Amino acid sequence: xxxxxxxxxxxxxxxxxxxxxxxxxxxxxxxxxxxxxxxxxxxxxxxxxxxxxxxxxxxxxxxxxxxxxxxxxxxxxxxxxxxxxxxxxxxxxxxxxxxxxxxxxxxxxxxxxxxxxxxxxxxxxxxxxxxxxxxxxxxxxxxxxxxxxxxxxxxxxxxxxxxxxxxxxxxxxxxxxxxxxxxxxxxxxxxxxxxxxxxxxxxxxxxxxxxxx
Amino acid sequence: xxxxxxxxxxxxxxxxxxxxxxxxxxxxxxxxxxxxxxxxxxxxxxxxxxxxxxxxxxxxxxxxxxxxxxxxxxxxxxxxxxxxxxxxxxxxxxxxxxxxxxxxxxxxxxxxxxxxxxxxxxxxxxxxxxxxxxxxxxxxxxxxxxxxxxxxxxxxxxxxxxxxxxxxxxxxxxxxxxxxxxxxxxxxxxxxxxxxxxxxxxxxxxxxxxxxx
Amino acid sequence: xxxxxxxxxxxxxxxxxxxxxxxxxxxxxxxxxxxxxxxxxxxxxxxxxxxxxxxxxxxxxxxxxxxxxxxxxxxxxxxxxxxxxxxxxxxxxxxxxxxxxxxxxxxxxxxxxxxxxxxxxxxxxxxxxxxxxxxxxxxxxxxxxxxxxxxxxxxxxxxxxxxxxxxxxxxxxxxxxxxxxxxxxxxxxxxxxxxxxxxxxxxxxxxxxxxxx
Amino acid sequence: xxxxxxxxxxxxxxxxxxxxxxxxxxxxxxxxxxxxxxxxxxxxxxxxxxxxxxxxxxxxxxxxxxxxxxxxxxxxxxxxxxxxxxxxxxxxxxxxxxxxxxxxxxxxxxxxxxxxxxxxxxxxxxxxxxxxxxxxxxxxxxxxxxxxxxxxxxxxxxxxxxxxxxxxxxxxxxxxxxxxxxxxxxxxxxxxxxxxxxxxxxxxxxxxxxxxx
DNA sequence: AATGAATGAGGTTTCATTCAT
DNA sequence: TATGAATGAAACCTCATTCAT
Numbered sequence: 001x002x003x004x005x006x007x008x009x010x011x012x013x014x015x016x017x018x019x020x021x022x023x024x025x026x027x028x029x030x031x032x033x034x035x036x037x038x039x040x041x042x043x044x045x046x047x048x049x050x051x052x053x054x055x056x057x058x059x060x061x062x063x064x065x066x067x068x069x070x071x072x073x074x075x076x077x078x079x080x081x082x083x084x085x086x087x088x089x090x091x092x093x094x095x096x097x098x099x100x101x102x103x104x105x106x107x108x109x110x111x112x113x114x115x116x117x118x119x120x121x122x123x124x125x126x127x128x129x130x131x132x133x134x135x136x137x138x139x140x141x142x143x144x145x146x147x148x149x150x151x152x153x154x155x156x157x158x159x160x161x162x163x164x165x166x167x168x169x170x171x172x173x174x175x176x177x178x179x180x181x182x183x184x185x186x187x188x189x190x191x192x193x194x195x196x197x198x199x200x201x202x203x204x205x206x207x208x209x210x211x212x213x
Numbered sequence: 214x215x216x217x218x219x220x221x222x223x224x225x226x227x228x229x230x231x232x233x234x235x236x237x238x239x240x241x242x243x244x245x246x247x248x249x250x251x252x253x254x255x256x257x258x259x260x261x262x263x264x265x266x267x268x269x270x271x272x273x274x275x276x277x278x279x280x281x282x283x284x285x286x287x288x289x290x291x292x293x294x295x296x297x298x299x300x301x302x303x304x305x306x307x308x309x310x311x312x313x314x315x316x317x318x319x320x321x322x323x324x325x326x327x328x329x330x331x332x333x334x335x336x337x338x339x340x341x342x343x344x345x346x347x348x349x350x351x352x353x354x355x356x357x358x359x360x361x362x363x364x365x366x367x368x369x370x371x372x373x374x375x376x377x378x379x380x381x382x383x384x385x386x387x388x389x390x391x392x393x394x395x396x397x398x399x400x401x402x403x404x405x406x407x408x409x410x411x412x413x414x415x416x417x418x419x420x421x422x423x424x425x426x
Numbered sequence: 427x428x429x430x431x432x433x434x435x436x437x438x439x440x441x442x443x444x445x446x447x448x449x450x451x452x453x454x455x456x457x458x459x460x461x462x463x464x465x466x467x468x469x470x471x472x473x474x475x476x477x478x479x480x481x482x483x484x485x486x487x488x489x490x491x492x493x494x495x496x497x498x499x500x501x502x503x504x505x506x507x508x509x510x511x512x513x514x515x516x517x518x519x520x521x522x523x524x525x526x527x528x529x530x531x532x533x534x535x536x537x538x539x540x541x542x543x544x545x546x547x548x549x550x551x552x553x554x555x556x557x558x559x560x561x562x563x564x565x566x567x568x569x570x571x572x573x574x575x576x577x578x579x580x581x582x583x584x585x586x587x588x589x590x591x592x593x594x595x596x597x598x599x600x601x602x603x604x605x606x607x608x609x610x611x612x613x614x615x616x617x618x619x620x621x622x623x624x625x626x627x628x629x630x631x632x633x634x635x636x637x638x639x
Numbered sequence: 640x641x642x643x644x645x646x647x648x649x650x651x652x653x654x655x656x657x658x659x660x661x662x663x664x665x666x667x668x669x670x671x672x673x674x675x676x677x678x679x680x681x682x683x684x685x686x687x688x689x690x691x692x693x694x695x696x697x698x699x700x701x702x703x704x705x706x707x708x709x710x711x712x713x714x715x716x717x718x719x720x721x722x723x724x725x726x727x728x729x730x731x732x733x734x735x736x737x738x739x740x741x742x743x744x745x746x747x748x749x750x751x752x753x754x755x756x757x758x759x760x761x762x763x764x765x766x767x768x769x770x771x772x773x774x775x776x777x778x779x780x781x782x783x784x785x786x787x788x789x790x791x792x793x794x795x796x797x798x799x800x801x802x803x804x805x806x807x808x809x810x811x812x813x814x815x816x817x818x819x820x821x822x823x824x825x826x827x828x829x830x831x832x833x834x835x836x837x838x839x840x841x842x843x844x845x846x847x848x849x850x851x852x
Numbered sequence: 853a854a855t856g857a858a859t860g861a862g863g864t865t866t867c868a869t870t871c872a873t
Numbered sequence: 874t875a876t877g878a879a880t881g882a883a884a885c886c887t888c889a890t891t892c893a894t
Binding site: 439440441443444447478479480481482485 | 855856857858859860861
Binding site: 039119120122123124129133137157159160161163164165167168169171172174175176179183185186188192193195196197199200201203204205206 | 252332333335336337342346350370372373374376377378380382384385387388392396398399401405406408409410412413414416418419
């Protein structure tokens with residue numbers, strides 16, 4: 001009978017060997033999660049996949065939830081943050097929107113398994129969901145500010161609530177990506193999706209641009 | 214976890230008493246699911262909530278998945294299927310869209326707990342997810358056909374891929390509803406949401422209407 | 427992975443079969459505890475000893491601590507509560523004291539294994555220790571009141587603090603019993619112990635009695 | 640739990656550095672034992688408290704039991720052995736008894752945490768219990784011899800079995816100390832306890848002394 | 853049809869101990 | 874000597890499902 005509370009675990013490694021093991025565990029966790037899904041992933045499997053003893057998992061993590069967090073942290077770089085204002089011909093809003101949509105869809109397709117996983121874990125783990133919403137909010141804010149700028153320049157429909165419009169259109173893109181690349185709905189190419197989504201954005205925002213005359 | 218194939222399957226009740234018990238179980242299941250979520254709902258809890266013995270559950274159902282199906286069947290009526298073409302001033306597409314969005318959001322808000330549950334179970338139960346996608350597809354088809362009609366009438370942007378546009382815009386609405394009523398993102402009123410969403414639809418579809426002159 | 431807190435368990439049986447099983451578990455627990463000691467007793471062993479599946483333990487108890495409580499409750503009757511005033515020639519305090527000591531020692535010897543167990547668990551389980559101290563206090567109170575009565579009758583040394591004296595002399599008897607019957611210190615007979623202890627009590631309390639002229 | 644016989648045993652340190660480490664470990668062990676109790680003290684905690692790596696523990700000790708022994712050896716000096724014949728006015732047995740009781744109680748109070756620990760470990764570790772009983776026996780022998788001397792001088796009740804009486808009265812004192820300073824029973828001052836205990840001893844032994852005329 | 857008790861597989865978690873550096 | 878990571882045995886506990894009344 002355990003006579004003691006968990007106490008600690010979840011330490012950062014000090015030695016090189018420890019660092020290696022931790023990395024192996026995170027990689028193994030990612031593989032197991034992508035293969036079995038969050039719920040069916042057993043800690044045992046992660047240890048095995050990493051080639052370490054079952055107990056070694058607890059040298060670095062406290063729970064499945066915690067490794068999952070580590071996997072996500074590791075992966076953050078990999079998932080790009082497409083920004084509406086970054087690319088291409090900065091003066092033509094249509095080009096900007098198109099570039100952003102393309103970047104997003106490509107990244108989504110590239111990491112489809114991971115995105116599926118995130119979607120799943122969001123429905124299972126309260127903390128992760130909250131964290132994710134927070135990030136999405138930041139992203140939407142940026143888009144909203146960009147939209148306000150367009151409205152000021154007289155390029156976009158000034159009657160739109162920028163916040164809501166940004167939220168709704170972002171949701172549209174991410175949901176389309178989810179349906180296409182995780183759920184396998186439809187067979188359209190990235191370019192087909194980019195074309196339609198951009199046209200919808202442009203119309204929705206009331207942008208008048210030479211691109212679509 | 215099933216160690217053998219179930220000896221008997223959930224049967225339809227024969228006696229009046231049986232009918233009552235089955236109804237009690239389904240109601241209890243809904244309450245427990247909404248309270249604890251799908252994963253944490255124990256069959257034991259459902260029986261207890263229904264005021265029957267643990268074993269009685271298996272007189273009517275084989276598994277958690279199965280009661281969940283029954284709950285959904287029971288609830289189907291309650292969840293409306295907003296159709297783009299049904300209400301109001303059928304000749305003004307803006308009115309039609311607005312009415313559909315309003316109906317959808319109101320229904321979503323009314324059944325928010327249930328919608329959260331469906332979203333969750335979609336991520337957990339393969340079968341349920343597939344079933345739900347099938348329904349969503351049917352719904353989208355209808356919208357796509359309506360859009361084609363608008364394009365033929367010269368009211369909507371003829372260059373849009375009707376399928377994709379319908380899918381994307383439906384996804385937008387349902388995701389906004391999810392964020393607002395399940396995740397608690399924002400504090401906007403139904404009317405505010407309806408206003409923005411409708412304006413986005415109308416713009417996106419390139420509808421030229423007196424309503425928005 | 428358990429996704430749920432313990433929830434409940436530890437129910438009282440409703441059916442006759444359940445009652446039988448619970449009794450079997452308590453008896454088995456007592457046997458295992460007396461054989462292996464509290465710490466080394468495994469819940470698994472208790473179930474096995476009772477001839478039921480491992481999981482069945484949790485139908486009636488939540489923890490080792492809880493069965494132990496049940497064992498003690500079951501046993502309470504069996505352990506007599508020797509009272510200084512009950513037996514024999516009520517007017518002769520020496521007879522009364524002697525009878526009480528004899529009764530106590532006999533009971534202790536009869537339940538030596540159990541008493542050893544109680545002593546052990548007192549050092550391990552906070553709650554049990556507190557409970558036991560509470561009982562001991564009640565017992566001491568009674569003795570203290572009896573002593574006050576003797577002091578009022580002019581039979582016992584009036585200068586003694588009755589509370590303290592009662593506590594000290596009770597402790598003396600129980601500790602002697604523990605040393606003799608649990609630790610195996612000495613080889614004296616019950617009567618030898620009764621003789622000395624009574625003589626010590628009588629002297630300590632300053633009782634002047636014909637019995638010891 | 641040991642799965643193999645220990646490859647090496649706790650050695651005495653050779654270097655000065657080693658000596659320091661060993662001392663740190665013993666001190667840490669005492670602190671952890673007093674804080675967490677014997678059972679809940681983890682070797683890991685002791686190492687941490689001592690500020691050394693987990694593995695370093697095994698350079699000096701083989702087991703928890705072994706450090707505990709070292710702690711006790713370290714502490715032996717600190718725990719006085721009150722002797723009935725040592726102090727004060729050697730000719731007045733009452734003074735002698737009183738002085739011994741006072742010395743014992745003061746020492747017990749001073750080391751209450753440690754005494755609690757010893758009491759606990761006695762119930763858990765067979766070897767330690769035996770060792771402790773042996774010491775107690777030696778102590779009782781001395782008291783018994785002193786009592787015989789008193790009987791020969793005609794000062795104490797000659798009918799008492801000296802062995803038993805010494806054992807019983809010593810047990811009384813140590814148990815009262817345990818209840819008062821470890822279990823927190825009562826609020827009496829040392830002097831109040833000394834007063835009552837001495838009076839009980841004197842009466843119990845049938846000592847006739849000017850002190851109590 | 854209902855009851856409620858029994859079953860048992862199997863993943864989780866701990867921590868004393870070992871050992872390569 | 875010290876370090877700190879790795880090991881792995883072992884018990885716990887849950888709860889879906891069965892089944893005798």
